[in-house]
Amino acid sequence: MQKRRLSISGIAPLLVTLAFLLGFFYPDMRSGGIRRALYAAQTVPQRVNLALQMEQDVQQGYLWPVGLYWDVLSRLRSQYYQPVNEKQLTYSAIRGMLAALHDPYTRFMDPSEYRSMQEDTRGDFFGIGAQLQEKEGQIVIYRPIEGSPADKAGVKAGDVIVEVDRKPVAGMRVDEVVKRIRGPRGTKVELTIRRKGVSNLLHITIVRDLITSPVVYAYMEDEKLGIGRVRLEQFNEKCDQLLVQKVRELESKGLRALILDLRYNPGGLLNVAVDVASRFIDNGVVVLIQEKNGQVTRLYAERGRALKPYPLVVLVNEWSASASEIVAGAIRDNKRGIIIGETTFGKGLVQTIFQLQDNSAVAITTAKYLTPSGYDLNRKVDPEGREIKRGGIQPDIVVKQSEEMTDIDDRAHDVQLQKAVEYLREKLTSAKVASTP
Amino acid sequence: MNTRAPWRVIPWLALAVSAFGIGWWLRQQMATLPVASANPRARVTSLQEYSPKQSYTVALAPGDSASPVSMDLMQLFYSVFKYVEKQHVDYTPEQAKPMAYGAVRAMLQSLNDPNTRFLEPEEARLLQEASRGTYYGIGAALTVVRRVTQDIERRELTVICPLPNSPAEKAGLQPGDVITEIDGKWVIAYDLFRQVQRSGARGNELVKALEDARKRVLAGLDLRKALNALTNKSQGPMTLTVRRGNATFKVQVTPAVLTVEPVTYRLMSGNMGYLRIVQFNAQTPESLKRALAGLGNNLRGLVIDLRNNPGGQLDSASQVAAMLVKSSALALMETRQGENKRRQPVPTSGNLRVKAPMVVLVNQGTANVAEALAVLLRDKAGAKLVGERTFGDGLVQTFIPLPDGSAITMTTGKFLTLSGGDFHGKGVYPTVTAPTVPKQGHDLALEKAVSILRTTRA
Numbered sequence: 001m002q003k004r005r006l007s008i009s010g011i012a013p014l015l016v017t018l019a020f021l022l023g024f025f026y027p028d029m030r031s032g033g034i035r036r037a038l039y040a041a042q043t044v045p046q047r048v049n050l051a052l053q054m055e056q057d058v059q060q061g062y063l064w065p066v067g068l069y070w071d072v073l074s075r076l077r078s079q080y081y082q083p084v085n086e087k088q089l090t091y092s093a094i095r096g097m098l099a100a101l102h103d104p105y106t107r108f109m110d111p112s113e114y115r116s117m118q119e120d121t122r123g124d125f126f127g128i129g130a131q132l133q134e135k136e137g138q139i140v141i142y143r144p145i146e147g148s149p150a151d152k153a154g155v156k157a158g159d160v161i162v163e164v165d166r167k168p169v170a171g172m173r174v175d176e177v178v179k180r181i182r183g184p185r186g187t188k189v190e191l192t193i194r195r196k197g198v199s200n201l202l203h204i205t206i207v208r209d210l211i212t213s214p215v216v217y218a219y220m221e222d223e224k225l226g227i228g229r230v231r232l233e234q235f236n237e238k239c240d241q242l243l244v245q246k247v248r249e250l251e252s253k254g255l256r257a258l259i260l261d262l263r264y265n266p267g268g269l270l271n272v273a274v275d276v277a278s279r280f281i282d283n284g285v286v287v288l289i290q291e292k293n294g295q296v297t298r299l300y301a302e303r304g305r306a307l308k309p310y311p312l313v314v315l316v317n318e319w320s321a322s323a324s325e326i327v328a329g330a331i332r333d334n335k336r337g338i339i340i341g342e343t344t345f346g347k348g349l350v351q352t353i354f355q356l357q358d359n360s361a362v363a364i365t366t367a368k369y370l371t372p373s374g375y376d377l378n379r380k381v382d383p384e385g386r387e388i389k390r391g392g393i394q395p396d397i398v399v400k401q402s403e404e405m406t407d408i409d410d411r412a413h414d415v416q417l418q419k420a421v422e423y424l425r426e427k428l429t430s431a432k433v434a435s436t437p
Numbered sequence: 438m439n440t441r442a443p444w445r446v447i448p449w450l451a452l453a454v455s456a457f458g459i460g461w462w463l464r465q466q467m468a469t470l471p472v473a474s475a476n477p478r479a480r481v482t483s484l485q486e487y488s489p490k491q492s493y494t495v496a497l498a499p500g501d502s503a504s505p506v507s508m509d510l511m512q513l514f515y516s517v518f519k520y521v522e523k524q525h526v527d528y529t530p531e532q533a534k535p536m537a538y539g540a541v542r543a544m545l546q547s548l549n550d551p552n553t554r555f556l557e558p559e560e561a562r563l564l565q566e567a568s569r570g571t572y573y574g575i576g577a578a579l580t581v582v583r584r585v586t587q588d589i590e591r592r593e594l595t596v597i598c599p600l601p602n603s604p605a606e607k608a609g610l611q612p613g614d615v616i617t618e619i620d621g622k623w624v625i626a627y628d629l630f631r632q633v634q635r636s637g638a639r640g641n642e643l644v645k646a647l648e649d650a651r652k653r654v655l656a657g658l659d660l661r662k663a664l665n666a667l668t669n670k671s672q673g674p675m676t677l678t679v680r681r682g683n684a685t686f687k688v689q690v691t692p693a694v695l696t697v698e699p700v701t702y703r704l705m706s707g708n709m710g711y712l713r714i715v716q717f718n719a720q721t722p723e724s725l726k727r728a729l730a731g732l733g734n735n736l737r738g739l740v741i742d743l744r745n746n747p748g749g750q751l752d753s754a755s756q757v758a759a760m761l762v763k764s765s766a767l768a769l770m771e772t773r774q775g776e777n778k779r780r781q782p783v784p785t786s787g788n789l790r791v792k793a794p795m796v797v798l799v800n801q802g803t804a805n806v807a808e809a810l811a812v813l814l815r816d817k818a819g820a821k822l823v824g825e826r827t828f829g830d831g832l833v834q835t836f837i838p839l840p841d842g843s844a845i846t847m848t849t850g851k852f853l854t855l856s857g858g859d860f861h862g863k864g865v866y867p868t869v870t871a872p873t874v875p876k877q878g879h880d881l882a883l884e885k886a887v888s889i890l891r892t893t894r895a
Contacts, residue, residue: 012446017456023459047512051512054511057515064534065533065536066514068541069540075837075847076545079847080773080849081832083773083775083776086510093540097543100535108517162644170634170647170650171628352524362520365527
């Protein structure tokens with residue numbers, strides 16, 4: 001008897017506590033079951049903090065985006081003629097708020113968008129090996145990765161995607177189109193493509209596969225004078241080593257001047273960009289990383305890694321982005337070489353993704369790259385997608401690509417390459433004249 | 438001993454139940470607490486404080502305070518703002534305002550209701566001036582009409598009516614005209630891409646169509662910009678492309694500043710009065726009082742001209758109604774309460790001043806409360822409606838100023854006639870049909886009205 005009495009008074013307070021917690025998390029359980037309740041329980045300290053912080057901020061009175069949003073939402077809830085979906089209204093409000101920043105990379109992802117983004121980066125899906133870019137409302141192929149399914153199927157840079165599996169893509173965002181192109185390995189996707197200079201639409205069927213990393217290519221453009229070219233497709237881990245290897249090959253053929261071809265290079269890893277730039281700049285700043293509050297971090301070239309100081313031309317075009325722009329900007333600002341081609345894309349931003357309370361997320365541009373001279377190369381657009389500032393790296397010598405050029409290896413029509421070779425020829429021969437007085 | 442055990446459990450059980458209750462209650466408190474105590478600026482206003490007296494006020498129903506779900510949403514919004522403020526590389530405090538405006542604008546846009554929108558301070562000011570009778574721009578009452586044709590939703594910028602002596606009237610704009618272009622720029626009225634995709638075009642035809650669509654949209658004006666262009670203070674002459682029925686034509690309009698006299702009157706032969714009410718603004722009741730005094734007490738009949746009257750403030754129309762007809766209500770207003778609709782009469786206030794028989798002139802430019810008044814005069818004072826079918830706009834728009842000078846206009850309800858009739862989207866049919874555009878100086882509708890009054894026994 002003694003024992004039993006003890007057990008009741010021992011368990012009962014526990015039961016009471018449990019009842020209290022049940023009551024406390026009842027709203028969560030009702031809306032999303034036990035998992036939701038557990039999640040809510042986990043985040044209690046966070047939420048209390050947030051609520052306290054919010055209260056403080058609001059009383060200081062400077063947080064009126066929140067105040068205005070809340071004011072209008074309250075009125076809609078009580079007065080609008082039709083019942084409203086407060087969650088969707090809030091998502092729309094957040095999107096509208098972020099759009100006012102004029103930064104297309106700072107964006108909100110609702111729970112389903114965020115989930116599919118996570119799936120994408122986990123690599124369960126396979127693609128065709130072509131990067132896409134939205135340009136003036138069209139979905140354009142940046143450049144098919146050499147040797148990829150897209151490349152083998154004959155997809156070319158600059159091709160405009162009109163349909164995926166015969167469904168129009170007009171008005172869709174890049175990520176939506178990418179989602180439709182990707183799928184399980186070995187399955188087929190059909191693209192309808194419009195190509196400059198081809199009057200009919202092309203229908204190209206591509207088999208999805210694992211995409212292997214791109215490489216560095218080397219060419220000898222003028223054997224007599226020793227003008228070589230290295231082309232970087234993307235800045236990945238192997239890039240720096242391959243670059244050195246390819247330059248050594250060219251050196252064995254009598255390299256005296258170098259063309260660094262960054263056309264169609266969409267960028268990649270920042271540290272690789274610094275490594276690559278260090279091959280050309282022995283002593284100097286490669287890039288400035290500007291963080292919040294104007295705080296600037298300088299990244300310097302790594303000493304002692306530079307190649308011989310060959311006369312240098314960097315080829316760029318409007319598809320050269322991010323890391324490509326960093327390298328081009330570093331070479332120019334350090335007066336190491338000149339830039340030929342077309343104004344580059346204009347993207348030097350770093351995004352960080354923050355997960356939010358309800359499993360939605362927000363990607364925020366937390367830093368940006370400036371060239372060593374402090375030039376912000378970012379393109380700016382207004383909320384409707386119209387350009388406010390062009391951005392990008394402006395070449396020292398602007399050369400528009402010939403309309404007749406069909407492929408990146410079509411050297412006969414590659415007027416940008418021809419200009420680069422011509423420039424270096426002049427430089428080499430005038431140097432010869434100067435050195436033989 | 439064993440029999441006593443259940444009794445011992447009861448206090449614990451009671452305690453457990455109350456603990457559950459306390460937990461639940463505490464959670465509710467937590468959910469609502471920050472808003473309640475942070476009240477002064479976050480929940481910037483109570484409704485009464487900021488509703489101007491002349492606007493249509495619907496009281497907040499009890500139980501409308503923050504629910505737990507909304508609290509979560511507010512925290513979500515707050516977190517995103519905080520992340521941007523703390524982390525975004527280009528954020529400056531000056532961006533708080535455009536961000537706030539952007540948020541509210543997008544939120545209201547997502548309701549897909551062209552009449553519910555956000556007004557920046559300057560836009561709000563112009564709208565308030567218009568409600569006092571001063572108009573800038575082309576001087577026409579405009580609205581956005583939604584139409585769905587072939588599964589494509591169109592939102593067309595439509596003229597309700599030109600105001601008297603306005604640039605719009607001089608340019609010959611008529612009720613129902615759709616403005617499709619301003620200075621050659623398309624007023625974006627529907628999803629062009631969708632239309633192109635549905636057009637069945639294939640191959641190069643499709644490519645070309647998409648290309649054209651893209652150019653047209655990029656160069657186009659959204660409804661907000663179009664409305665601003667037409668109600669702007671300082672604008673040179675502009676060319677409008679107008680669709681009327683199946684015809685499309687261009688007109689030149691020179692925007693100006695326009696002050697509207699809300700009521701005009703004249704005494705016609707046979708001791709018949711003619712009274713034109715142009716709109717219902719704050720001055721209309723006073724102006725009407727003067728007009729009725731001017732017409733005298735012994736009228737044999739009164740023609741009330743509500744043609745090209747786009748409506749206006751509910752309060753003003755209620756006072757006008759009271760002067761013209763013996764009725765305790767102008768119309769019914771249907772509003773939402775939670776998930777349900779409720780109907781309330783819109784009370785009239787003032788003294789009856791007209792005893793003579795009446796005829797009311799209406800046309801396609803008679804809209805909103807003017808339509809409601811016409812029906813009231815028909816049903817309660819036996820007035821015949823002469824003219825054309827009315828516009829058919831029965832939505833109640835509430836103008837809500839916000840603390841920083843911006844405002845929202847919002848659809849808060851719908852007018853119904855006292856018998857419950859819904860004229861929104863349909864219009865009110867006249868008792869006697871007559872053409873309302875004067876021909877060779879003859880106002881046929883007015884002549885018809887006078888002849889009806891002659892045969893009426895008071």
